[in-house]
Amino acid sequence: MAKQIESALVRCMDYRLTSRVNTWMEEQGIMDMCDIISLAGASQAVVVDVDSPDARCLLRQIRLAKELHGIQTLYLMHHTDCGAYGGHGAFENETQEQEKHIADMHKAKKLIEEQFDTLSVVCVLAVMTSDTDIDFVEQE
Numbered sequence: 001m002a003k004q005i006e007s008a009l010v011r012c013m014d015y016r017l018t019s020r021v022n023t024w025m026e027e028q029g030i031m032d033m034c035d036i037i038s039l040a041g042a043s044q045a046v047v048v049d050v051d052s053p054d055a056r057c058l059l060r061q062i063r064l065a066k067e068l069h070g071i072q073t074l075y076l077m078h079h080t081d082c083g084a085y086g087g088h089g090a091f092e093n094e095t096q097e098q099e100k101h102i103a104d105m106h107k108a109k110k111l112i113e114e115q116f117d118t119l120s121v122v123c124v125l126a127v128m129t130s131d132t133d134i135d136f137v138e139q140e
């Protein structure tokens with residue numbers, strides 16, 4: 001039986017995130033104690049259509065993390081320049097891009113917390129300042 005852990009992280013599968021997200025997890029004190037769920041666009045599928053196959057897959061992974069490992073906190077991380085959103089080029093400017101991700105994360109947070117009543121969702125935006133430099137900004 002696996003041990004109980006505190007949290008899971010939903011992130012995009014984009015390889016550019018991996019080493020910096022690992023550092024971020026170490027800084028949060030959750031490295032090796034956090035399930036990682038990687039899906040292109042992170043929670044985008046849940047926002048676009050909560051009944052879509054991708055959304056169902058994501059929600060199933062969250063449910064398993066909760067049932068198998070007893071997670072209490074779900075970190076929901078979107079990132080700028082995300083290919084699933086068309087990258088930087090799909091937006092008029094950086095502000096518009098960040099606002100879209102923040103709005104989508106908040107919608108997903110609401111939907112996820114409705115389905116998992118003891119789970120607390122923390123939204124984090126990974127702002128890509130270059131392919132290797134990322135600022136992690138926790139959202140209220």
Ligand SMILES: [Zn+2]
Pocket residue numbers: 012013014040041042079081082083084
């Ligand atoms: Zn992405």
